[in-house]
Amino acid sequence: MLLQIKKTGDKTYRIDGNPYFIAxxxxxIITFLLGLIGTKGLDKAFVYAAGITILVTPIVYVLDQVGKKKHRKIISSKLFQHLLAIGFEVEEQKDYTGLIGERNQTAFRIYYDWNKLSKGFFSFGDIVIVGYFEPLVNNFEKGTINEELLNSLNSKYKETFWTSKKILSRFAPAFFLRHLNYxxxxxxxxxxxxxxxxxxxxxxxxxxxxxxxALLERQKEFGYNYAPPIDTFGLEQVD
Structure with missing residues (x-):
């Protein structure tokens, strides 16, 4: 499917489909609107937008393929090998490759994401840490979330996530997410x-x-709600 909008268990929506078509x-759309403003003519704006899109799409494809290759191969890096040595295990799901394990009675997933969310000089990808807890969701089927508590936690720790504002850290309904510059x-x-x-x-x-x-058991029951927030994991949303 080229484009689809899905509703997740935490009442948010995500766009799913062919990433190159979406890009x-x-x-x-952006270049067409800019062209329309600049040229004030539909024909010229369309040609301008089509030309830019034809040039940009292959670049997006190449960068995405390079990122996916790095995502898979990072398992052999010194960092991930050290994590394997302390008890983490390799987890593969569709096009996803990462680590899964437990530390201090907490389930964690760790993986490389080439679509950066944290800001770092000469860092071209993030190491993502996902720590799981009993969800702030009263009923996944109905999508009822303790939004007040979730917003309160993110607001409370917004300035105190033991890091600079360049590092993304936040609470989600079922896990804590942290992006580190790699x-x-x-x-x-x-x-x-x-x-x-x-x-x-x-x-x-x-x-x-x-x-x-417990994480793996919940994931079987609730699907995407417990999956790491990366599209390559390939786990379906459970309605």
């Missing part, structure tokens, strides 16, 4: 320290961490 469509020299001890801090933060927030076993 091309967005590029075409460099070839990223220190394993720093990542492990973040795992411990995330567990402490979950407990300090009055939430209950869940084990790896």
């Amino acid at each position: 091309g469509l967005v590029c075409f 460099y070839p020299f990223t220190n394993t001890d720093a990542v492990i320290a973040d795992l411990d801090k995330i567990t402490d933060l979950i407990k300090e927030s009055g939430l209950t961490p869940i084990s790896k076993k």
Whole structure:
């Protein structure tokens, strides 16, 4: 399917479909509108938008393929090999490759995301840490969330996520998400320290961490609601 809008269990919507079609469509719309403003003619604006889209789409494709290759191959990096040595395991799901494990009675997923959300000089990808807890969702089927508590937690810790504003960290209904700038020299001890801090933060927030076993059981029942927030994981939304 080229384009589809899906509703997730936390009452948010995500766009699903062919990423190159979506990128091309967005590029075409933006350049068409800019061309329309600049040229004040539909024909010229259309030609301008089509030309730019034809040039940009292959670039998006190449960058995406390079990112996906890095996503798979990072398992062999020193950082991920050290994490495997302390008990994490390789997890593969469709086009997704990452690590899954448990530390301090908290289930974690760790993976590389080439679509950066954190800001770092000469960092071209993020190491993403996902720490799971008993969800702030009263009923996944009905999509009822304790939105007041969720917003309160994100507001409370917005300025105190033990990091600069350049690093993305936030609570979601079923997990805590943290994006770290990735460099070839990223220190394993720093990542492990973040795992411990995330567990402490979950407990300090009055939430209950869940084990790896519980995570996998919940995922079978609730599907995408417990999947890591990356499209390559390929797990369907459970209605």
